[in-house]
Amino acid sequence: MSKLPSLEKYKDRNVTEGSAYYQVDIEDYPTTGWGKFKQVVNRTFRLELFVGLWVVLREMFKFNIHTVQYPAEKLPIGPRYRAVHEMQRLWESGTERCIGCGLCEKICISDCIRMDTRIDENSRKEVTEYTINLGRCIFCGYCAEVCPELAIVHGGRYENVSEQRAHYLEFDDMLTPFDMAVAGKVAEYPGFGAITPHEDERVKTTPLAY
Amino acid sequence: METAYMIETIIKIVAILTVFSALAGLGTYFERKILAFMQRRLGPMVVGPYGIAQVAADGIKLFTKEDIIPTNVVARIFKIAPVITAATAFMASAAIPFLPSFTIGGYTVNPIVADVNVGVLYVLAVMAIGLYGPLLGGMASANKYSLLSAARGAAVFISYEVITGLSLIAPLMMVGSFSLIDLNNFQNDGYWMVVYQPVAMVLFLIAGFAETGRTPFHLVANDHEIIDGFGTEYSGMRWGLFFIGEYANMFFYAFLISIIFFGGFGDGSVSGAFALLGKVSFFFFFFLWTRAAWPDIRPDQLMALCWKILMPLAVINVLITGFVLMF
Numbered sequence: 001m002s003k004l005p006s007l008e009k010y011k012d013r014n015v016t017e018g019s020a021y022y023q024v025d026i027e028d029y030p031t032t033g034w035g036k037f038k039q040v041v042n043r044t045f046r047l048e049l050f051v052g053l054w055v056v057l058r059e060m061f062k063f064n065i066h067t068v069q070y071p072a073e074k075l076p077i078g079p080r081y082r083a084v085h086e087m088q089r090l091w092e093s094g095t096e097r098c099i100g101c102g103l104c105e106k107i108c109i110s111d112c113i114r115m116d117t118r119i120d121e122n123s124r125k126e127v128t129e130y131t132i133n134l135g136r137c138i139f140c141g142y143c144a145e146v147c148p149e150l151a152i153v154h155g156g157r158y159e160n161v162s163e164q165r166a167h168y169l170e171f172d173d174m175l176t177p178f179d180m181a182v183a184g185k186v187a188e189y190p191g192f193g194a195i196t197p198h199e200d201e202r203v204k205t206t207p208l209a210y
Numbered sequence: 211m212e213t214a215y216m217i218e219t220i221i222k223i224v225a226i227l228t229v230f231s232a233l234a235g236l237g238t239y240f241e242r243k244i245l246a247f248m249q250r251r252l253g254p255m256v257v258g259p260y261g262i263a264q265v266a267a268d269g270i271k272l273f274t275k276e277d278i279i280p281t282n283v284v285a286r287i288f289k290i291a292p293v294i295t296a297a298t299a300f301m302a303s304a305a306i307p308f309l310p311s312f313t314i315g316g317y318t319v320n321p322i323v324a325d326v327n328v329g330v331l332y333v334l335a336v337m338a339i340g341l342y343g344p345l346l347g348g349m350a351s352a353n354k355y356s357l358l359s360a361a362r363g364a365a366v367f368i369s370y371e372v373i374t375g376l377s378l379i380a381p382l383m384m385v386g387s388f389s390l391i392d393l394n395n396f397q398n399d400g401y402w403m404v405v406y407q408p409v410a411m412v413l414f415l416i417a418g419f420a421e422t423g424r425t426p427f428h429l430v431a432n433d434h435e436i437i438d439g440f441g442t443e444y445s446g447m448r449w450g451l452f453f454i455g456e457y458a459n460m461f462f463y464a465f466l467i468s469i470i471f472f473g474g475f476g477d478g479s480v481s482g483a484f485a486l487l488g489k490v491s492f493f494f495f496f497f498l499w500t501r502a503a504w505p506d507i508r509p510d511q512l513m514a515l516c517w518k519i520l521m522p523l524a525v526i527n528v529l530i531t532g533f534v535l536m537f
Contacts, residue, residue: 052503056248067252 077156080192082139085132086155087174088189089181096175097151100125104143104152112136113143130171134160144193153193222323226303234457235265241498248502272453275446282352283443291350291440292448295343295455299462302336305329306465307391309486310478322391329390330382333466334374337421341367343455344430348440359439362509363430369516370420370427376524377413380531381406381470390466394474402473409527411471413520418463420512423456425501429509464493 009020030036068075077083088097100117116129144153152174160167188194196202239254239262246253254261279285304323311320326332341363348360381403382388385396397403404411420427431439441449468474468489476482507515 049504053499056499056502059250060244060247063247064250065247065252066250067246069252069255 077158079190080154080196081156081158082141082144082154082192083156083158084134084154084160085143085169085174086153087171087176088151088153089176089178091181091184094178094182096127097149098127098130098171099149099151100127101148103146103148107142107146109140109142110136110138127171132169132174134167134169135162135165141192147193150189150193153189153191155191218319219323222321226308226323227300230300230303230458230461231454233461234454235269237457237460237494238268238453239265240494241501244495244498245502248499272447272450277446277448278443280352280443284350284352287346287350288443289448291343291347292444292451292455293343294346295340296451296458297455298336298340298343299455299458302333302340303458303462303465304336305332305390306462307394307469307475308465309483310475312483325389325391328388330378330388330393330470333390333462334378337459337462338367338371340455340459343452344440347444347452351440351443353443355436355438355442356440358436359430359442362436363440366420366427366429366509366512369513370417373413373516373520373524374417374421376521376528377410377417378470379524379528380410383528383531383535390469390474394469394476397473398477402471404471407471407527407531409523411467413524413527414471415467416515416520418467419497419500420516422460422463422497424460424497426504426507427512428501428506429512432506460494460497461490464490464497467493 012019013021015021015023030039089095090097100115102115102117105113105115112133112135114129114131114133115127117125117127120126139154141154147153242264243253243261254264257263257267279288305326306329307320307322307325309321311318313319344363345360345367348356348358348363351357381393384403384406385393387393387396393403419425423430431441436442441452444452465486468486472489473485474482475486
């Protein structure tokens with residue numbers, strides 16, 4: 001990702017001395033016949049038509065093409081882009097991070113997450129069924145935000161196609177492959193659902209008593 | 211009439227038809243590419259290397275699409291209108307010398323179908339008949355946008371045809387002949403006609419933009435106002451015929467300007483032939499170039515321009531030329 005230029009100076013929207021904004025100086029349109037005549041003469045002898053021709057010709061020879069040939073080339077997306085969900089695993093052990101708390105199912109405002117859990121032999125909660133109906137999902141990101149374990153996050157896969165309106169995503173489809181997680185090939189997840197880098201500055205200490 | 215002459219003429223006609231139909235297709239490719247480059251895009255890139263086979267893809271599409279005759283149209287006129295546009299465009303080319311005469315195996319070939327002594331008049335007249343394509347097609351289509359387009363076409367037509375004719379009178383007075391070959395040879399002795407008649411050249415070029423319906427005067431089929439104008443109800447190859455007619459017209463107009471005002475093929479040598487093709491390519495490019503740079507104007511603006519500014523200019527030009535020739 002290329003670093004964007006600083007937009008700090010554009011935040012003050014007031015047109016003042018020294019701000020990045022300025023009033024465009026536009027002359028009034030002529031209303032009198034003499035004024036219109038002067039405008040025509042002015043435009044004719046400044047050869048405005050040829051200025052336009054020159055501009056497009058210059059651009060043609062510069063050949064500064066901005067086209068992205070999409071299926072072959074792709075633009076980078078923002079690191080916190082909210083595309084199709086992913087399920088993370090713990091490093092080294094490769095255990096699923098999802099603890100089956102059900103918070104994502106509860107918070108989902110379009111009601112597209114559905115999960116079933118059971119208590120397994122080690123009396124840990126285990127997710128048996130987990131589906132997201134992408135046809136309903138509005139990619140608001142609440143599920144990733146509410147998840148206490150950084151288990152469900154938003155990934156970067158934005159190209160989806162389906163034969164029907166209800167397009168379900170199953171738990172196993174979203175889960176990071178086991179061998180990849182164990183081999184340490186998965187980077188620390190920086191995307192949506194992870195804590196932002198400057199989170200420490202934002203957090204406020206909880207008062208001990210209300 | 212000799213058999214050899216007949217065969218030669220038929221071969222020439224077939225050659226012109228095939229070459230310019232193919233050029234019309236290639237012209238669309240170049241138009242898209244040049245417009246794209248001027249707007250910092252790439253244009254067609256997928257079919258074939260650098261998208262060159264896009265022409266073939268478009269051709270297949272045009273040929274195989276269903277030919278729809280809508281319910282309320284005047285079917286007979288609706289069917290024949292595109293043929294008028296394409297046919298008149300190619301008929302007009304009969305009196306245009308595309309190259310200087312050359313010799314193959316001791317047989318001299320004149321690359322002009324008919325060197326008639328009223329060449330310019332014939333070309334302009336037949337090109338003008340081409341208006342009946344959009345006019346009849348638009349009126350027969352039973353579609354309000356097509357009808358508007360036909361009305362615009364007629365209104366604009368009477369404006370620019372005056373300029374086309376009047377602007378050419380002055381050069382023709384100097385040469386004293388209507389034949390395009392005589393016009394070419396006249397410039398061979400002295401300077402190009404544009405040196406003597408710059409005003410006539412500019413007027414003829416402006417009229418050319420109106421005649422071929424290119425961008426500053428792209429009123430008859432202005433996409434953002436009246437959909438595709440007269441072509442709205444057309445589909446498949448009937449629409450394709452309109453298209454071929456328009457592009458062939460652009461090429462023939464480029465030939466006309468090059469021959470009448472810019473020296474044509476000069477003395478008829480090989481370099482002269484290539485110079486003519488170069489000039490024609492430039493004017494074809496100019497037609498595309500302006501489309502990227504200039505805005506469209508309204509029909510009333512075009513009519514005001516033609517009648518109030520260009521026509522008086524053309525008449526004054528004819529008068530001055532006449533006085534200079536007389537004294």
